[in-house]
Amino acid sequence: MESEGKKRETRNRIALTGAAAVATVAVTCAIAALSAHIRNRRRKVPSGSSVRINMSSSEILRLADHIIAKSKEVHDKVAAVPLDKVSYANTILPLAELEAHQFPLLQSCAFPKLVSVSEDIRKASMEAERRIDAHFSACSKREDVYRVIKAFAARGDGLSSEVKRFAQYLVQDFERNGMSLTSSKREELERLRAQIDELSMRYIRNLNDDSKFLLLRDEELLGLPTEFLKSLEKADNAKFKILLRSHQISPILELCKVGSTRKSVAMAYGKRCEVNLSVLEKLVQLRHKLARLLGYMNYADYAIDHRMANSSAKVFEFLEKISGSLTDLASKELSLLMEMKRKEGGEIQFGSEDMPYYVKRIKEQQLDLDFGLLKHYFPINLVLSGIFKICQDLFGLRFDEILDAEVWHQDVKLFSVFDLGTCELMGHFYLDLYTREGKYGHTCVVALQNGSWINNIRQIPVALLISQLQKEVDGSPGLLRFSEVVNLFHEFGHVVQHICNRARFARFSGLRLDSDFVEIPSLLLENWCYESDSLKLISGFYQDITKPIDDEMCRSLKRWRFSFSALKLKQEILYCLFDQIIHSTENVDMVGLFKHLHSKVMLGLPMLDGLNPASCFPNAAIGFEATCYSRLWSEVFAVDLFATKFRDDIFNQNTGMHFRNKVLAAGAAKDPLEILSDFLGREPSIQAFLESRAHSI
Structure with a gap:
C-alpha cells in the first residue's frame, strides 16, 4: 500500500495539475464568453432562444393563431398516415418537433400575463392562452391521431427506450381523455369533466367570496405587534376587524397571549363556507364515476397512476409508516406544550388551537434566534451571488449576465449558463425579482423554452424566476427574511434543474416531470440554507458584507429547522390521509371521518366542536385532489439524498456532478424511482427522514 506521505504527494500533484487545467479552461471560457458577449451586444437576445419578448397585444393574439394553425397542420398530417405505414419519421418525429418548436412560442404568449406592466397585454396573454388551451384540449381528443400513435406504439421493435416512453406517454394522454372508450361513454366523460370543473371552481369561489370577520377589542389581541394592529381595519365601535384570511389568522394563533381569542379565531376560521361540504361531497362522487369510467x-x-407513488395503497403505507414512526416524538412534544400551558393557565384544557402559540414560545425559549436581526445578514444581491457560487462549485456551472439584453422591465436581468469545464452554453434564465403592480404575487419558476435534441439539433432551455421581493430604497439594500432566502434557493434549484436537463424530447424536459419527483431536487438544495459553510457564503451584514452570520446563529438555525416538527408533520399527515380516504372510498361521512382521524393521528388531542375542515380544504377540491401526500413524499426522499450523498461534504463537486448527470440530466426520460435508485445505489428510503426528526425537541 502507498505510504501516507506518498499519498499526500500524489494528491498535491493532482491538485497542481487540476489548477493548471482550470487555468487553461478559464482562458478558453473567457474567449468564448467575450465572443458570445460581442454577438449578444449585436442582437440583444439570448443565443438559441426562440422566446419572444415585448410583443404587443395584437402580436400576442396573432402568434396564438399561428401556433394553432401550425399545430392543426401537423396533427392532420399525422392523422393521414396509413396504420400499416406508421414510422418514427412520419408519426413521432413530427409531433416531437412541433412540441419543441412551439413550446417557447406558446410561452411567449402566456408568460406576459404574469409580468407585464400593461393591463391590455396581460388580458391579451390570458386570451391567447385560452385559445391555445382550447385547441390542445381538442387535439388530445382526436381519435384519428390516437389510432396512428397507438399503431406505432404497438410495434415496439427496434425503438430506443426514450422513443418508446414518448409514444407511451402520448397514448396514455389520449386514453385518459377517453379515446379508448365508446363514443357514448366519451360523451359521459365530457359531461363529468364539465361538472367537476364547475363544482371545483364553485368551491374555490365560495372560499374567496367568504367575507365573514370577527370584531375584537384591543385587550383581546394582547401580544400582537403594533405593526400588525395598525394594518387592521377598525369598525365603528373601535374594535379591530379580523378577516378570516390566513394572513390575519396565522399571526393571531401564533402570537396572541389570550387563549380565549385563539380559540374563537380558530373556531371561526375552521367553520368557514359550510356550504362547501356538500360541494366537496358531490365533487368526490363525480370523480369516482370518472375514474370507474376509465x-x-x-x-x-x-x-396516482403513472406517478412515482404508483398506487393509493402505497401512499397509505407511506403515510401510516411516517405517522407511526413520529408518534413517540410527537407525544413528547405535546407533553411539553401542555405543561407550559398548565404553568400559565391552570387546568384549562390544551386544544389544537393552542399549538402554534406554544410551539413558538418553546422554540423562542430553547433557541436564541432573532429573525428581525437575522434579516440584516441577507441583502438580496449577496444572497443571489452566494447561491450562484454554491451552484457553480457543486454542479460545475458558470453564470454570466447579459448586460444589454432585451427585457420587459428595467429590473429584469438575463443570465447565460455555461458548463464550467467545457464552456458549452447550457441555457439561459431571466430573473424578475422585485415587486411591482400587476405582477404575479408568488415566487415561482416558469419554463420558457424546454431543452431537446431532435435530428441532431440541440434546443437549449430558457427559464424565468419570478418573485415579489422588496427592492433597494434610498440607499438601503433590499433585505430578505430567512424564509425568503430558503424560498429563493428552492426556486433557483428549479432553474438549475431546468437548465441541466438533457432529455431528448421537450416533453421530458424542463419541469415537465413526475409531480412526485419534480420538487425533490429543489427540496434537496434547501439543505444548503442550514449548513454553516454555505450559510456564510450567502450572508453578510448589510453595513459590512464581509461579516457573515456567526457559528452560533448557524447552529441555532439548524436546530430551529426541525424543532417541534413531529406534531406539525402529524397534522399534515392527517390532511393527507383525509384526502386519500375520501378519494379511495365511496360515500364517506366527511365530518365523522375527520373527527376520527384527528383523534387517531393527533394523539387524542380533541378537535374543536363544530369545525368542518372539509369545507375549507382547497387542496382536496382542486389541484391536489388525491395527491396531497406529494409534498411530504418529495421531502422525505430529498432528505435521503442529502443524508446519503451530500451531508458529509456539501461542496463535493464529484457528488454534485454525479447528481447533475444522473438525476437532473435524465428529466422525465426515465422512471424517477430508477433515477434515484441509480444515484443512491439502492432504492430511496424514509429512514434518513425519520432520523433527522429524532432529536428535534
Whole structure:
C-alpha cells in the first residue's frame, strides 16, 4: 500500500495539475464568453432562444393563431398516415418537433400575463392562452391521431427506450381523455369533466367570496405587534376587524397571549363556507364515476397512476409508516406544550388551537434566534451571488449576465449558463425579482423554452424566476427574511434543474416531470440554507458584507429547522390521509371521518366542536385532489439524498456532478424511482427522514 506521505504527494500533484487545467479552461471560457458577449451586444437576445419578448397585444393574439394553425397542420398530417405505414419519421418525429418548436412560442404568449406592466397585454396573454388551451384540449381528443400513435406504439421493435416512453406517454394522454372508450361513454366523460370543473371552481369561489370577520377589542389581541394592529381595519365601535384570511389568522394563533381569542379565531376560521361540504361531497362522487369510467377502482388510483407513488395503497403505507414512526416524538412534544400551558393557565384544557402559540414560545425559549436581526445578514444581491457560487462549485456551472439584453422591465436581468469545464452554453434564465403592480404575487419558476435534441439539433432551455421581493430604497439594500432566502434557493434549484436537463424530447424536459419527483431536487438544495459553510457564503451584514452570520446563529438555525416538527408533520399527515380516504372510498361521512382521524393521528388531542375542515380544504377540491401526500413524499426522499450523498461534504463537486448527470440530466426520460435508485445505489428510503426528526425537541 502507498505510504501516507506518498499519498499526500500524489494528491498535491493532482491538485497542481487540476489548477493548471482550470487555468487553461478559464482562458478558453473567457474567449468564448467575450465572443458570445460581442454577438449578444449585436442582437440583444439570448443565443438559441426562440422566446419572444415585448410583443404587443395584437402580436400576442396573432402568434396564438399561428401556433394553432401550425399545430392543426401537423396533427392532420399525422392523422393521414396509413396504420400499416406508421414510422418514427412520419408519426413521432413530427409531433416531437412541433412540441419543441412551439413550446417557447406558446410561452411567449402566456408568460406576459404574469409580468407585464400593461393591463391590455396581460388580458391579451390570458386570451391567447385560452385559445391555445382550447385547441390542445381538442387535439388530445382526436381519435384519428390516437389510432396512428397507438399503431406505432404497438410495434415496439427496434425503438430506443426514450422513443418508446414518448409514444407511451402520448397514448396514455389520449386514453385518459377517453379515446379508448365508446363514443357514448366519451360523451359521459365530457359531461363529468364539465361538472367537476364547475363544482371545483364553485368551491374555490365560495372560499374567496367568504367575507365573514370577527370584531375584537384591543385587550383581546394582547401580544400582537403594533405593526400588525395598525394594518387592521377598525369598525365603528373601535374594535379591530379580523378577516378570516390566513394572513390575519396565522399571526393571531401564533402570537396572541389570550387563549380565549385563539380559540374563537380558530373556531371561526375552521367553520368557514359550510356550504362547501356538500360541494366537496358531490365533487368526490363525480370523480369516482370518472375514474370507474376509465377503468379504475376509485379516483385515488386514477390520480396516482403513472406517478412515482404508483398506487393509493402505497401512499397509505407511506403515510401510516411516517405517522407511526413520529408518534413517540410527537407525544413528547405535546407533553411539553401542555405543561407550559398548565404553568400559565391552570387546568384549562390544551386544544389544537393552542399549538402554534406554544410551539413558538418553546422554540423562542430553547433557541436564541432573532429573525428581525437575522434579516440584516441577507441583502438580496449577496444572497443571489452566494447561491450562484454554491451552484457553480457543486454542479460545475458558470453564470454570466447579459448586460444589454432585451427585457420587459428595467429590473429584469438575463443570465447565460455555461458548463464550467467545457464552456458549452447550457441555457439561459431571466430573473424578475422585485415587486411591482400587476405582477404575479408568488415566487415561482416558469419554463420558457424546454431543452431537446431532435435530428441532431440541440434546443437549449430558457427559464424565468419570478418573485415579489422588496427592492433597494434610498440607499438601503433590499433585505430578505430567512424564509425568503430558503424560498429563493428552492426556486433557483428549479432553474438549475431546468437548465441541466438533457432529455431528448421537450416533453421530458424542463419541469415537465413526475409531480412526485419534480420538487425533490429543489427540496434537496434547501439543505444548503442550514449548513454553516454555505450559510456564510450567502450572508453578510448589510453595513459590512464581509461579516457573515456567526457559528452560533448557524447552529441555532439548524436546530430551529426541525424543532417541534413531529406534531406539525402529524397534522399534515392527517390532511393527507383525509384526502386519500375520501378519494379511495365511496360515500364517506366527511365530518365523522375527520373527527376520527384527528383523534387517531393527533394523539387524542380533541378537535374543536363544530369545525368542518372539509369545507375549507382547497387542496382536496382542486389541484391536489388525491395527491396531497406529494409534498411530504418529495421531502422525505430529498432528505435521503442529502443524508446519503451530500451531508458529509456539501461542496463535493464529484457528488454534485454525479447528481447533475444522473438525476437532473435524465428529466422525465426515465422512471424517477430508477433515477434515484441509480444515484443512491439502492432504492430511496424514509429512514434518513425519520432520523433527522429524532432529536428535534
